[in-house]
Amino acid sequence: MTQAPERYMGNGIPRKEDPNLVTGKANWTDNIKLPGMVHMTMLRSPFARAKVTKLDVSAALERPGVVAAFTGADLAEEWPGGVPCAAVVTEEQKTPFFPPIVTDEVRHVGDVVAVVVASDRYAAQDALEFIEVDYEPLPAVVNMEDALKEGSPLVHEDFGTNECFTYTANVGNTDELFDRTDDPGDAGAEIRGPEVQGQGDTDEAFRRANVVIKERYIQQRLLPTAIEPRASVAYPDPGHDGYVIYTSTQVPHLAKIVISLATGIPENQIRVVAPDVGGGFGSKLNIYREEILAVVLAKRLGTPVKFVEDRSENYQATIHGRGQIQDVELAADSDGKILGMRVKLLDDMGAYLQLLTPVIAISGAAMFPGVYTFDAFSIEIKGVFTNLTPTDAYRGAGRPEACYAIERAMDSLARELDMDPAEIRRRNFYEPFDEPTANPAGLMYDSFNLQAALDRAVELADYQSLREEQRRRREANDPVQLGIGFSTYTEICGLGPSHALAGLGIGGGGWEVASVRMLVTGKVEVATGTSPHGQGHETSWSQIAADVLGVTPDDVEVLHGDTGTVPFGRDTYGSRSLAVGGIAVYHAANKVIEKGKKIAAHMLEAAEEDIEFEGGKFSVAGSPDQNVGIGDVAGAAYLGNDLPEGMEPTLNETMTFDPPNFTFPFGAHICVTEVDTETGAVKIRDYIAVDDCGPVINPTIVDGQLHGGLAQGIAQALYEGVIYDEEGNLLTASMVNYMIPGAPELPNYTLDRTVTPSPSNPLGVKGVGEAGTIGAPPAVINSVVDALSPMGIRHIDMPASPMRVWKAIQNAQGLQSGDRQEDASLGASAAGIKQGGDA
Amino acid sequence: MIPMAFDYEVAESVDHAIDLLGQHGEDSKLLAGGHSLIPIMRLRLAAPTVLIDLGRLEELRYVRDGGDHLAIGAMTRHRDLLFNDLVKEHCGIVGWTAGLLGDPSVQHRGTLGGTLSHGDSSGDMPSVITALEGELTIKGPQGERTVEAADFFQDYMMTDLGEQEVVTEIRVPKLAPGTGWSYKKFSRRSQDWATVGVAAVVERSNGSIGSARIALTSMGATPIRAAAVEQALSGASPDAVAEASQSADEGTNPSSDDAASAEFRRHLARVFTQRAVEEALGR
Numbered sequence A: 001m002t003q004a005p006e007r008y009m010g011n012g013i014p015r016k017e018d019p020n021l022v023t024g025k026a027n028w029t030d031n032i033k034l035p036g037m038v039h040m041t042m043l044r045s046p047f048a049r050a051k052v053t054k055l056d057v058s059a060a061l062e063r064p065g066v067v068a069a070f071t072g073a074d075l076a077e078e079w080p081g082g083v084p085c086a087a088v089v090t091e092e093q094k095t096p097f098f099p100p101i102v103t104d105e106v107r108h109v110g111d112v113v114a115v116v117v118a119s120d121r122y123a124a125q126d127a128l129e130f131i132e133v134d135y136e137p138l139p140a141v142v143n144m145e146d147a148l149k150e151g152s153p154l155v156h157e158d159f160g161t162n163e164c165f166t167y168t169a170n171v172g173n174t175d176e177l178f179d180r181t182d183d184p185g186d187a188g189a190e191i192r193g194p195e196v197q198g199q200g201d202t203d204e205a206f207r208r209a210n211v212v213i214k215e216r217y218i219q220q221r222l223l224p225t226a227i228e229p230r231a232s233v234a235y236p237d238p239g240h241d242g243y244v245i246y247t248s249t250q251v252p253h254l255a256k257i258v259i260s261l262a263t264g265i266p267e268n269q270i271r272v273v274a275p276d277v278g279g280g281f282g283s284k285l286n287i288y289r290e291e292i293l294a295v296v297l298a299k300r301l302g303t304p305v306k307f308v309e310d311r312s313e314n315y316q317a318t319i320h321g322r323g324q325i326q327d328v329e330l331a332a333d334s335d336g337k338i339l340g341m342r343v344k345l346l347d348d349m350g351a352y353l354q355l356l357t358p359v360i361a362i363s364g365a366a367m368f369p370g371v372y373t374f375d376a377f378s379i380e381i382k383g384v385f386t387n388l389t390p391t392d393a394y395r396g397a398g399r400p401e402a403c404y405a406i407e408r409a410m411d412s413l414a415r416e417l418d419m420d421p422a423e424i425r426r427r428n429f430y431e432p433f434d435e436p437t438a439n440p441a442g443l444m445y446d447s448f449n450l451q452a453a454l455d456r457a458v459e460l461a462d463y464q465s466l467r468e469e470q471r472r473r474r475e476a477n478d479p480v481q482l483g484i485g486f487s488t489y490t491e492i493c494g495l496g497p498s499h500a501l502a503g504l505g506i507g508g509g510g511w512e513v514a515s516v517r518m519l520v521t522g523k524v525e526v527a528t529g530t531s532p533h534g535q536g537h538e539t540s541w542s543q544i545a546a547d548v549l550g551v552t553p554d555d556v557e558v559l560h561g562d563t564g565t566v567p568f569g570r571d572t573y574g575s576r577s578l579a580v581g582g583i584a585v586y587h588a589a590n591k592v593i594e595k596g597k598k599i600a601a602h603m604l605e606a607a608e609e610d611i612e613f614e615g616g617k618f619s620v621a622g623s624p625d626q627n628v629g630i631g632d633v634a635g636a637a638y639l640g641n642d643l644p645e646g647m648e649p650t651l652n653e654t655m656t657f658d659p660p661n662f663t664f665p666f667g668a669h670i671c672v673t674e675v676d677t678e679t680g681a682v683k684i685r686d687y688i689a690v691d692d693c694g695p696v697i698n699p700t701i702v703d704g705q706l707h708g709g710l711a712q713g714i715a716q717a718l719y720e721g722v723i724y725d726e727e728g729n730l731l732t733a734s735m736v737n738y739m740i741p742g743a744p745e746l747p748n749y750t751l752d753r754t755v756t757p758s759p760s761n762p763l764g765v766k767g768v769g770e771a772g773t774i775g776a777p778p779a780v781i782n783s784v785v786d787a788l789s790p791m792g793i794r795h796i797d798m799p800a801s802p803m804r805v806w807k808a809i810q811n812a813q814g815l816q817s818g819d820r821q822e823d824a825s826l827g828a829s830a831a832g833i834k835q836g837g838d839a
Numbered sequence B: 001m002i003p004m005a006f007d008y009e010v011a012e013s014v015d016h017a018i019d020l021l022g023q024h025g026e027d028s029k030l031l032a033g034g035h036s037l038i039p040i041m042r043l044r045l046a047a048p049t050v051l052i053d054l055g056r057l058e059e060l061r062y063v064r065d066g067g068d069h070l071a072i073g074a075m076t077r078h079r080d081l082l083f084n085d086l087v088k089e090h091c092g093i094v095g096w097t098a099g100l101l102g103d104p105s106v107q108h109r110g111t112l113g114g115t116l117s118h119g120d121s122s123g124d125m126p127s128v129i130t131a132l133e134g135e136l137t138i139k140g141p142q143g144e145r146t147v148e149a150a151d152f153f154q155d156y157m158m159t160d161l162g163e164q165e166v167v168t169e170i171r172v173p174k175l176a177p178g179t180g181w182s183y184k185k186f187s188r189r190s191q192d193w194a195t196v197g198v199a200a201v202v203e204r205s206n207g208s209i210g211s212a213r214i215a216l217t218s219m220g221a222t223p224i225r226a227a228a229v230e231q232a233l234s235g236a237s238p239d240a241v242a243e244a245s246q247s248a249d250e251g252t253n254p255s256s257d258d259a260a261s262a263e264f265r266r267h268l269a270r271v272f273t274q275r276a277v278e279e280a281l282g283r
């Protein structure tokens, strides 16, 4: 062979997954039909908080097709553990017992009161109306600040408070820095976990400050809205003790453990399969009461049980994302150099703790300093129970919140000092580095070159002409004003070093497993513990394995998402898959080559040190004609009749990779908006994103991740937001009024990349799944505020709907003429504002 | 999002549909494109026990030249109107607006008769037909009658339709050369219902405005004519548009919801009335 071996990594080869997905051959959970299968449907609470005073399912049992109906009391012995929460963020954290079906009190709209099992979904749904249930409605807690007030109704009365936890990280004296005597601060408070540390003398920094920015930002609740809602089929494993559950999840391996903990069924009697999964965005990084119930009912009834939620249930009962009130203070000198930062968060838990609810904000805590280097940092986070749907991870999970806060504050600082927003960012960037470097919170950033990314974005945007156009429009008093918004971000990916995860309060287990097997026919099986649900791991892992093994991606089959096929794994979330799971594949494939060299040396009668491997062939150094292909080596390994002395047969290598550090992708985004000052409508004219996720395995997949992430980030900034009324009723209960933008609302993105390898792994890869949702929201809001800043507008909460923008303009004009107008009719949706929804 | 159980009947003709309505009584409903009815059934806000499908009545799917007007069959799909040449030539506002209803799949299923009969004042077509001063032909057990759009829409989701009646045809005037039109729709997302919509049909005469007919979407329980603006513009110079539009919200009764407060709707009605009339004058 003279032809140079093809390299697949770095090529945008078409996704292996797509032909099945686009021709309707995907194996969605709802497509699974088993003999004797019955359907379960939940009776859900219409009240945010109420005592259940009467509950009788007997009339439902009489309905056609109904097989069974149960109350919480009927099944309570089946879930000794309740629905488990895996996170303990402080020793005092209050973790309520979370029953799959309640027995006394409902705590959010959509809470489960009873379950009906019937021959089909329609019969089950119709039968729900025949369950007799009486509620005694109680006052609900819908607003975090009210929840913490003396005398507030309590979500969990036995705790005596709605405070779930208070987490602080602070060293030094941030308070003096800000010179605020009204705020005693947390000087000397205990530092929890090695990852988040306040550093430096923050008090001192704030005392020295020439400028102090003090702002409040709201992270509204968001609905993750995977296109495939949750679905599960559980059945007794034929011929075995135990149960199989097919479920639309990101985390089959975690589900196996959690279902065991919840039900007491031994872990080795549970097999979890994630078939094709139609998106998750964090919402399927959870083990839900319905999944536990499906297993419990399969056990009780001895037959397959299916659960499929509809969209309204999805919006009421699948986790929500975000939900923070952020008080942010930034101290800087007159050159715009940041001296210190103080952050106080209220984080909305909702009514119960799901798998990771309390740790979401904490996992973003150390990211508030963003891409800026300074000395003093402190943070306090209070988790608050409300009578709303539980929150948990949503694409970005903690980092979009952090990024938004610092990036919005940077713009305010620039405005205060009358500096260009790009310039103030440059003044605070780290000098480029490629060895781990501590951030103000003690996190070790892996490698940065923000300057290159920002320079490229500025060039692509043609920044100076944009400012020119903006000036012209301002001078002409154009009703449509131009806004230019920056965001320079970093995110923490590659979850994560096990010891660091332990420090965060989630035990550990940040490793990932891969097995690479050469089959006797020369084909390759890669078994990965990651669990893709749209990310294209089958393609990317094939590219990695193909390059290491000298085969083609078509020779490689990637197995995933089945605890029976891949016994160990930590699944897919937190942009971890490539930087941890992909690296495990890389290492396992290299182990195959190492063993292959020994076998080849034996076959070629040469010394092992003399064997070279390239392009799928083992050859003797200096005499390339003396060679043997990897397929033949695999055959020899499989047959095992002529191997080196003492060698185990088969080429089947497993690697468990526990990364030494996280990875920190970064980038620079510029959002160009046109704001119609007469209607409040915001149009994104251009969106430039220069992202650095290290070397790229498949550029098409990376661009796809960015497109989707940017769409969701723009959605948070301009469109989406959960709205509850004062009683805790979910008003955005369907896609009609929950504002997911579509293609017509979104711009054509201008994407580019810089490449700064990570020292955290041998491929230098960083991760890209959440870049868009992290970078975009502040870029968009900064742009809208930039457009309107001549009117004196300093902030508009997300989502910046036309009405909000118009209101801000009205208020600004009122202020200018000295007579501030309040729109009385806005009062109706004030609850939405209060707890972070739309208004 | 699962409807109650229901029976399904296919109407072979308009008379058959009327018979079926008689047989099944008040719990039966006509099914046209299903794009308003099925969603509310899925939310269990409506639970008819029988659906009578008009979907196969090809004889109600047409656009005909009626001399001074266009006659449009009730089962004509939005998408048919979007690409119809007669509509394009004589009453462009109908085709243009059809292209703004939801998205292509909605336009392929939904019908003109359906969207008018549904009587939702946030629908776009009710205002357009109102601004055009169109007429509906309605057939029932007692035979056929004609009703003006202004009288057809009675209250929120309430029309002049009797229990056993079927809308068969909609008539809109052919617009004379020199008559401009515009439909301005403001919504959060392109496929959403109008937060506010403004339909304007403006006759020009010798450089000034002869007459203007303006109807508003989502500004009350029915489509509402912006009578004060129409009056102010009658015989007025085009320079008067901005000021006249300031009274666009007079006599309206908009509601407050997530998309807009009543106050914001009033403001939008003023802005878009001006924009619609100006666009109509330029067309």
Ligand SMILES: Cc1cc2nc3c(=O)[nH]c(=O)nc-3n(C[C@H](O)[C@H](O)[C@H](O)COP(=O)(O)OP(=O)(O)OC[C@H]3O[C@@H](n4cnc5c(N)ncnc54)[C@H](O)[C@@H]3O)c2cc1C
Residues within 6 Å of the ligand: B029, B030, B031, B032, B033, B034, B035, B036, B037, B038, B039, B054, B074, B075, B100, B101, B102, B103, B106, B109, B110, B111, B112, B113, B114, B115, B116, B117, B118, B122, B123, B124, B125, B161, B165, B166, B167, B168, B191, B192, B193, B194
């Ligand atoms: C996603 C989505 C987006 C949409 N966006 C818009 C939008 O932006 N603007 C807008 O205006 N509309 C919108 N619609 C509604 C759409 O235009 C509907 O098609 C239309 O409102 C109803 O027409 P239909 O033929 O589907 O009627 P159906 O839903 O079949 O019927 C509606 C009602 O009218 C009655 N009916 C139907 N035909 C007759 C008849 N000939 N005689 C008597 N009664 C009859 C039915 O019994 C029923 O009560 C949207 C719908 C969807 C699903």
